[in-house]
Each structure stands twice: as C-alpha cells, then as structure tokens.
Amino acid sequence: MRRGKAKIISERCIDCGRCVLACPYHAKRAVCDPLSMMERFAYTVALPAPSLYGQFRNLDDIGIVLGGLLEMGFNGVYEVARAAEEMSAHALVKHGIARKGTGYGERTFPANSEIFPLISTACPACVRLICQRFPRLIPHLAPEIAPVELAALAARAEASRKTGLPPGRIGVFFITPCPAKMTAAHFPLGLSEPVLDGAFSMAEIYVKLLPAMKRAAQNGAAFQTAGLTGVGWAVSSGESAALKSMKTIAADEIPNVIAVLEAIEDGKLPEVGFVELNACTQGCVGGCLTVENPYVSKMRIRELMKKLPDTLLSRLRYEEPGTPPTRDLPLEYEPADVLDSDMSAAIEKRRRMEALLDRLPGLDCASCGAPSCHALAEDVVRGYAQEADCVFLTRESMDEGGYLPPPFRPSVSKC
Amino acid sequence: MTGAPAPEGRRSEALKERYIVDGDDFQAAGSASSAMKKLLRSLGVPPEAIRRAAICMYEGEINMVIHANGGEAEVAFDGETITMTLADSGPGIPDPELALREGWSTATDAIRDLGFGAGMGLPNMKRNSDEMTIDSTAGQGTTITMTVRV
Known part of the structure; x- marks a missing residue:
C-alpha cells in the first residue's frame, strides 16, 4: 500500500487473482477483453472453460450452455473439456499406464527418474510461480501445451475447414474463470505465438448467457458434449483423477501449492507420479471471474459428472489419442x-x-503499508519505501529531535 | 520459534543468518532450509548451488531433531561459498566413519515409522557438499560444518 492505494509489483505478480477476491472495496479488477472484439472477425468460436458449467443451478445438459453461446452470437463452440479429455487420454498412453487394448496397466515410470513427479501446466499462475521460485522444478513441468491451447488450435482448424475462411479471419475466444488464463491467452507461457484471439470474463458472459440459454433450451438443439473426464478438470483433482494407477497429488490455493513444491524440491515425495496444482480454491471453479461460490460450483460439476459418460474418447479414439503439440519455447x-x-x-x-529489521518494532502492524516489518525493510532497500514510513521510527526520530512532547503516560494510583 | 532468523549481534565479512531448530517438532523440521533457500535466492545464488545447500541443511536439520533434540543452524555466504554450521548438544556421534555409511542409522522404530532414519542423511550431506567436517564429542554434542561453492 502506498498513499492509500494497493500497488502490485508487476515483476512478482503471478496473476493468481487473489487481490481481486481479497479487497473488500473491489479496488482491484481483472482486465479482460471487451466482447466487441468479436466484431473484428468473420466467424467466431467460443471456448468455454469446464468451470463455466458449474455456474448454473439445476443444469443437467451441457448442450444448453453450448446452445446458449451460439444464441449469444458466437458462430461456433468448442469445449475446452474436450481438449482436456484428449490430454488425459494422451497422458495415459504416454506414461505407459494404458496400453493399447489392455485398458489400464501397471505404473511404469522409473521411480527415481529425474523428471518425476510430472507437474501439470494447466494453471498458468502455478507455472509462473514455479518459474519465479522453483527453478529446479521447471524440467518437471509437462511439456505439452495447455488444454485451452489445444482446444484453440483444433477449433480454428475445424472452423476454417467448415467455412473455407482463412484461419486469420476466425476469432477464437476463451471464456475464462481467472485473470491468469486471460494473460496467458495473449502471452502464452512457452509459446512463441498466441493461439487464442482473446479471452472474455466468465462473469461478463454469464449475464448475457443466462437469457440466451433459455432460448437455447426452447430450441432444443442437441450437442455431443465432452465426458466426465474432461468436465472434471474444472475442480481440483479432476485432472489427476484420470491417471488412475499413478500416485497423484492435487493441491489448491497458493500457500498449499508452495508447500507441495517445497516438498518435491526437498525430495520428500519420491513415490508421486503426477502433481496437479491450482492457484484458486477448489481449482478453476474458485477463479475470481466466476460467479458462483467454489464449493457450490464443485457440487454442481460433480452432479453433472454423474450424468456423463466416462470419456468421449473411449468411444472415438481412446486407443490412438492425438499427440498434443509441445511448447516451442523453453520455460525459463x-x-x-x-x-x-x-x-x-x-x-x-x-x-x-537486516540492520533496518533490527530497528523496526517487529509488530507487523502494516501501518506503513507493507504487510510486515520484513517486507518494509525489503521495500526500503529496493527503493519502494523509506524508513520514515514506519510510524515507530518516525516517532523515535522526532523524539530525538525534541519535536514531540514526551509520550503520554497515564499514572496508576494505588488504592 | 523455529526457522525465524535469530537477531545478529555483530556482523563479520560474510552475510550470516541463524536459525533455531526446535527439537522433536517434525512439522517445523525443514523450516531452516526453507528460510535459507529464500535468503540465497534473494541474493541471486544459482539454483543448482541452492539445491545442494538446501539438501545439506534439510538433512542436518532432520538429524538434529531426530537425534539431538534440536540445536542451532547458521548459514554464512560471502559471495563465493555457502557455509552451513549445525550445532547441537545431543549424544554425539561415536564413530563418524560408520555413521557416514549408507543405511547406517541409530534411529528408533518410532522415527522410522515416520519415514525417517533410513541412514541416508549424513551420506546425502557428504555427497551434496564440497567439504564436510564432523566435530563430535560423545555425550556433549555435534557440530557439522558444510560448504557449498557457488
């Protein structure tokens, strides 16, 4: 806090969105793309995040959401859940867990291999956290692009094939639950070119989508939708649930994520094959651009999953899942x-x-605007703040200069 | 409090930080190595050196908790070498040669049940440091000094 305003040190911001949720005065908002961006394209495709399905009460058919998006003005829809399912199927085959035609096999990863556990890259806030604070774990990050990126590539190709339009005239937009994925839409981690044209806030879409869904329900158009494997990615442990015979960890919220990463770094989790990390409470359903409480959305997602088949890919091409492209730039x-x-x-x-810390009161009163005395000391040496910001140090120096009357000391009389 | 930097009286050439390692507190074990990692990262020490130092510190901390009811850890960094000193007043190591053998452990079954005491602590510390000295007197305590060159 400086001069009454919360200041974000952009180099250290991982886009987790906690500031948006934490401020009781809503001083911080996430910057999202305006819906008018759609006008720039001849054909638009909406990419709904799986967490969108958890925002509606009594939803029992995802098709209504997809139909609603079309009613809203998008020309096409492509579920991110479908791409997520493909990623899950790919992971099963890649790590030798599922062998062709045999269903689930044995865990085959080499137990002491350097790159295990693999770490999910689905949450860009967690990826940025690793790049900033856990450099040694960067090689553990799964090399494939994120499901939303895979969905964008597939959606653009599909739309281009269907319409005959050049890919550049097709607008592919993600409906995002969080600012981290908003940023990643324009500045993807480990990709030289963005694959999305933009991202719209789920909360903003929600208002327009509700009436559109009513219309879609009346029209009753049927959609083939993703199965529960993909939809499950909306909540923490959904991604790892697909890796049935591997030991997996799913951690949500940054302090828990940091604790798990520390444990991996210290070599305390040699038995774990896969680690799923989500910056938000309960996973993407806790994103600050969602509408519903994360626990309520989670319940709804689970209810939806009960009605869905295991995976679409089990019917289509479970045995030969497409290989998702890998990142073309190293994460540094x-x-x-x-x-x-x-x-x-x-x-x-x-x-x-440290010399300054010795002089600070150690109360972490935050009157200076820094969350703790330690943070103020760091801000001072970095040039973001000055010693005089501490009310205690200021009082001391004024006392020394004789500028203040002696502190008031109430006398206690004994009776 | 474990892990909190103890106040430094006088400062020498190298930058120093001290941590109190609380005995018998498994939950807090590892907080000195965590705090040290943070410190070294803020100084721009390369990740590989931090990794090696963190393993040394972590194993040392665990040993102090398991065998010596805690102690004190100090890290010093002069721009080239990370020096870690772990001092306790525990039972001492009667035969350091033997203790350095992989798999050798005097940990109790209760400790082993917690997943510790596999006899890999000291060998790991030796492997990840450039130099390690064990100064131990039976019944009086142990001081282990390890260095990692950046």
Missing part, C-alpha cells in the same frame, strides 16, 4: 525476488535490510 527461470542482479550489491542490500 525468472528470479523475481533477487535484491540486485549484482551479487555483491545484493549481499550489501541484504545487510542493510
């Missing part, structure tokens, strides 16, 4: 908490920081 260590790029200057700053 982006140290965000280094005090100075020059090591001796960093040591000097740290020394100054």
Whole structure:
C-alpha cells in the first residue's frame, strides 16, 4: 500500500487473482477483453472453460450452455473439456499406464527418474510461480501445451475447414474463470505465438448467457458434449483423477501449492507420479471471474459428472489419442525476488535490510503499508519505501529531535 | 520459534543468518532450509548451488531433531561459498566413519515409522557438499560444518 492505494509489483505478480477476491472495496479488477472484439472477425468460436458449467443451478445438459453461446452470437463452440479429455487420454498412453487394448496397466515410470513427479501446466499462475521460485522444478513441468491451447488450435482448424475462411479471419475466444488464463491467452507461457484471439470474463458472459440459454433450451438443439473426464478438470483433482494407477497429488490455493513444491524440491515425495496444482480454491471453479461460490460450483460439476459418460474418447479414439503439440519455447527461470542482479550489491542490500529489521518494532502492524516489518525493510532497500514510513521510527526520530512532547503516560494510583 | 532468523549481534565479512531448530517438532523440521533457500535466492545464488545447500541443511536439520533434540543452524555466504554450521548438544556421534555409511542409522522404530532414519542423511550431506567436517564429542554434542561453492 502506498498513499492509500494497493500497488502490485508487476515483476512478482503471478496473476493468481487473489487481490481481486481479497479487497473488500473491489479496488482491484481483472482486465479482460471487451466482447466487441468479436466484431473484428468473420466467424467466431467460443471456448468455454469446464468451470463455466458449474455456474448454473439445476443444469443437467451441457448442450444448453453450448446452445446458449451460439444464441449469444458466437458462430461456433468448442469445449475446452474436450481438449482436456484428449490430454488425459494422451497422458495415459504416454506414461505407459494404458496400453493399447489392455485398458489400464501397471505404473511404469522409473521411480527415481529425474523428471518425476510430472507437474501439470494447466494453471498458468502455478507455472509462473514455479518459474519465479522453483527453478529446479521447471524440467518437471509437462511439456505439452495447455488444454485451452489445444482446444484453440483444433477449433480454428475445424472452423476454417467448415467455412473455407482463412484461419486469420476466425476469432477464437476463451471464456475464462481467472485473470491468469486471460494473460496467458495473449502471452502464452512457452509459446512463441498466441493461439487464442482473446479471452472474455466468465462473469461478463454469464449475464448475457443466462437469457440466451433459455432460448437455447426452447430450441432444443442437441450437442455431443465432452465426458466426465474432461468436465472434471474444472475442480481440483479432476485432472489427476484420470491417471488412475499413478500416485497423484492435487493441491489448491497458493500457500498449499508452495508447500507441495517445497516438498518435491526437498525430495520428500519420491513415490508421486503426477502433481496437479491450482492457484484458486477448489481449482478453476474458485477463479475470481466466476460467479458462483467454489464449493457450490464443485457440487454442481460433480452432479453433472454423474450424468456423463466416462470419456468421449473411449468411444472415438481412446486407443490412438492425438499427440498434443509441445511448447516451442523453453520455460525459463525468472528470479523475481533477487535484491540486485549484482551479487555483491545484493549481499550489501541484504545487510542493510537486516540492520533496518533490527530497528523496526517487529509488530507487523502494516501501518506503513507493507504487510510486515520484513517486507518494509525489503521495500526500503529496493527503493519502494523509506524508513520514515514506519510510524515507530518516525516517532523515535522526532523524539530525538525534541519535536514531540514526551509520550503520554497515564499514572496508576494505588488504592 | 523455529526457522525465524535469530537477531545478529555483530556482523563479520560474510552475510550470516541463524536459525533455531526446535527439537522433536517434525512439522517445523525443514523450516531452516526453507528460510535459507529464500535468503540465497534473494541474493541471486544459482539454483543448482541452492539445491545442494538446501539438501545439506534439510538433512542436518532432520538429524538434529531426530537425534539431538534440536540445536542451532547458521548459514554464512560471502559471495563465493555457502557455509552451513549445525550445532547441537545431543549424544554425539561415536564413530563418524560408520555413521557416514549408507543405511547406517541409530534411529528408533518410532522415527522410522515416520519415514525417517533410513541412514541416508549424513551420506546425502557428504555427497551434496564440497567439504564436510564432523566435530563430535560423545555425550556433549555435534557440530557439522558444510560448504557449498557457488
């Protein structure tokens, strides 16, 4: 906090969206693409995130949501859940868990292999957290692109084939539950070119989608929709649930994610094959652009899953899932908490920081605007704040200068 | 409190931080290595050196909790070398040669049930440090010093 406003240090922001949810005055909002962006394209495709399905009460047919999106003005829809399902099928085959025609087989990953556990890249906030704070775990990140990116590629190709339009005239838009995926739509992690044309806030779409869904329900158009494997990705542990015979961990919320990453880094989890991480409470259903409470959405997603077949791909091409493309750029260590790029200057700053910390009251009162005395000390040496921001230090220096009357001390009389 | 940097009286050439390792608190074991990782990262130490140092510190911390009812850990960094000193006043290591053998452990069954005491701690510390010295007197305590060059 500086001069009454919450300031985000952009180099350290991983786009988790907690600030949006935390501020009681709604001072922070996520910047999303305007719906008018659709006008720029001859043909538009909506890519609904699986978490969208958890926003509606008594929804028993995903087709109504898809129909509603068409009613709203999109020319086509492509479920991200479908791409997620493909990713799950691919992972099963790739890691030797499912062998052709044999269903689920044995866990075959080498137990001491350097890259296990594999870490999911579905949550871009967690990927950025790893790039900033856990550089040693970067090789553990699954090399494939994210489901939403796979969906975008497939949707664009499908629309282009169907309409004969060049891919550039087709607008592919993600309906996002969070700002992290909003950012990733324009600046994808590990991809040289964005594959989406934009992303719309789920909350904004919701208002327009409700009446459109009513119309769609009356029209009664039928859609083939993704199965429960893909829809399950909306909630934490949905992604790992598909990897049935592997030991998996699903952690949600940043402090828990950090704890799990620390444990992996310390080598405490050698038996784990796959780690699913979500920045938001209960997974994507907890994103700050969703409408419904994460626990309510989770219940609804689970209810929907009860009505869905295991996976669409089991009928279509479970045995030969397409190979999702891999990232074309390496993910790199982006140290965000280094005090100075020059090591001796960093040591000097740290020394100054500790000297200042000795003088600060250690109350973490946050009156200065930093969340703790430690954070203020760091802000001071980084040049974001000054010592005088601490009310205690200021009082002390004014006392020393004789500017203040002596502190008021009530006298206690004994009776 | 475990893991919290203890106040430093005088400062020498190297940057130093001290951590109190609380005995018998498995939940807190690892907090010194966590705090050290954070410190080294903020100084721009390369990840590989941090990794090696963190393993040394983590194993050392666990050992102090399991065998010595806690102790004190110090990390010093002078821009080239990370020096970790772990001191406890536990039972001491009668035969350091033997203790360095993989699989050798004097941990109790209760400790083993918690997944510790596999006899890999000291060998791991040796493997991941550039230098390691064990200074131990039976009945009085152990001081282990490890260095990792950046």
